[in-house]
Amino acid sequence: MNDPFARLPEAASFTVTSTTITDGATLPPAHRSGRDLSPQLSWSGAPAGTKSYAVTVYDPDAPTGSGFWHWAVADIPATVTELPEGAGDDTGSGLPDGAFQLPGDTRQARFVGAAPPAGHGPHRYFFVVHALDVASIGVPAEATPAVLGFTMAGHVLGRAVLTATAETPGEVVERLEVSRVVPAPADAVFAVLTDPQGHVDIDASGMLMAAEGHPVERAGDRFVVHMDRDALGDVPLGKYDVEVVITKLVPGEEIAWTVEGRTGSHVRHVYGYRLEPAEGGTRVTSYYDWSEIPEGWKRRLTFPVVPESALKATLGILERTVRRRMARR
Incomplete structure (x- = not known):
C-alpha cells in the first residue's frame, strides 16, 4: 500500500x-x-x-x-x-x-x-x-x-x-455532472464556452497555456490548445498541442467536445456544458463522460482523469470569467 x-x-x-x-x-x-x-x-x-x-x-x-x-x-x-x-x-x-x-x-x-x-x-x-x-x-x-x-x-x-x-460505494460511474447557478444570461455564459480563449480562461488545472482559433459555431468546428503538463508535475509530457473538436452545439443551451492529440489514437472522452434558465441567472451543468471510450483506453487509463472537484472548480472560475467579461462591455 x-x-x-x-x-x-x-x-x-x-x-x-x-x-x-x-x-x-x-x-x-x-x-x-x-x-x-x-x-x-x-x-x-x-x-x-x-x-x-x-x-x-x-x-x-x-x-x-x-x-x-x-x-x-x-x-x-x-x-x-x-x-x-x-x-x-x-x-x-x-x-x-x-x-x-x-x-x-x-x-x-x-x-x-x-x-x-x-x-x-x-x-x-x-x-x-x-x-x-x-x-x-x-x-x-x-x-x-x-x-x-x-x-x-x-x-x-x-x-x-x-x-x-x-469511500463512495456503488457501481463505477462513467459520467460526472456538477451544477452551479451563474448570475448572468445564457448568452454571456455561452460566449465564454464557444471562445477558444475562454477555455484557457476557465481552466482549473493550470495546463492550458493559450488557444488558437475562431469562436465555434457548430459541431465539427475545431481549435488548437497549447498545453503544458509540467504545470501538474505528474507525467513528464512537457509542452504539446491538442485539438478541441466540438461534438455538439446548440446555441445558448449546450456545447460538448472531445480532445485529439496530434498523433496516435484518441481517447474520445467528452466534456460539455448544459445551460438552462434559473432564478438569479443561468444554471450551468458541467459534465464529463467516458462511457463511450474504447475498452483499450479503459485498460490503459484510470477514469475519471478529471475529478468531480475539478469540474466544480472550473464552474467557479467560469462565473468569475463571465462577470469580468460582462463588466468590460
Missing part, C-alpha cells in the same frame, strides 16, 4: 487530535465534497526548536498517479496549536495571522473535501501537522503543495499524523 512518508526524511512523532474526525475512522459528511468543511485540529508535544507549523491533507489513493492534495497551510506560528473547524474556507477566516493556504489540486486555496470515485474502494486521507525549524518556509502563496513539501523536507523536526478514510 502506498506510504506517502516512505521516502521522506525521518522525523520525530508528536500528537494531533480532532473533535470532528477520528483517527482510523470514516470521514463525516461535513468533510466531504459538497460541504468542504475543514476539520478541527489540535496538536501537542512538538519537538524543541519548532518555529512554525504547516498542515497538509493528502489522498495517496486517488486515481491520478500522483495522489491528490486537498489542503495545505503554511507559516502557522509556533505559538498556535489548534485550527478551528472551518478554518480552511475561501478566506481562511479561521487561520492565525501570518498563515496562508496554498492552492491544492483543484487550484483552490482552501480545504476541498473528500470525493473518491464511486466503486474505487476506500481512500485514505492523511491529515498531517509538520513541525518546522524555520518561522517561515519561504514559498510563494501560489506554490503547489508538492513544492511546499519539497521545500519543507530539510526543515521538518516532527510530524503528527491523523488518518481517516472515505
Whole structure:
C-alpha cells in the first residue's frame, strides 16, 4: 500500500487530535465534497526548536498517479496549536495571522473535501501537522503543495499524523455532472464556452497555456490548445498541442467536445456544458463522460482523469470569467 512518508526524511512523532474526525475512522459528511468543511485540529508535544507549523491533507489513493492534495497551510506560528473547524474556507477566516493556504489540486486555496470515485474502494486521507525549524518556509502563496513539501523536507523536526478514510460505494460511474447557478444570461455564459480563449480562461488545472482559433459555431468546428503538463508535475509530457473538436452545439443551451492529440489514437472522452434558465441567472451543468471510450483506453487509463472537484472548480472560475467579461462591455 502506498506510504506517502516512505521516502521522506525521518522525523520525530508528536500528537494531533480532532473533535470532528477520528483517527482510523470514516470521514463525516461535513468533510466531504459538497460541504468542504475543514476539520478541527489540535496538536501537542512538538519537538524543541519548532518555529512554525504547516498542515497538509493528502489522498495517496486517488486515481491520478500522483495522489491528490486537498489542503495545505503554511507559516502557522509556533505559538498556535489548534485550527478551528472551518478554518480552511475561501478566506481562511479561521487561520492565525501570518498563515496562508496554498492552492491544492483543484487550484483552490482552501480545504476541498473528500470525493473518491464511486466503486474505487476506500481512500485514505492523511491529515498531517509538520513541525518546522524555520518561522517561515519561504514559498510563494501560489506554490503547489508538492513544492511546499519539497521545500519543507530539510526543515521538518516532527510530524503528527491523523488518518481517516472515505469511500463512495456503488457501481463505477462513467459520467460526472456538477451544477452551479451563474448570475448572468445564457448568452454571456455561452460566449465564454464557444471562445477558444475562454477555455484557457476557465481552466482549473493550470495546463492550458493559450488557444488558437475562431469562436465555434457548430459541431465539427475545431481549435488548437497549447498545453503544458509540467504545470501538474505528474507525467513528464512537457509542452504539446491538442485539438478541441466540438461534438455538439446548440446555441445558448449546450456545447460538448472531445480532445485529439496530434498523433496516435484518441481517447474520445467528452466534456460539455448544459445551460438552462434559473432564478438569479443561468444554471450551468458541467459534465464529463467516458462511457463511450474504447475498452483499450479503459485498460490503459484510470477514469475519471478529471475529478468531480475539478469540474466544480472550473464552474467557479467560469462565473468569475463571465462577470469580468460582462463588466468590460
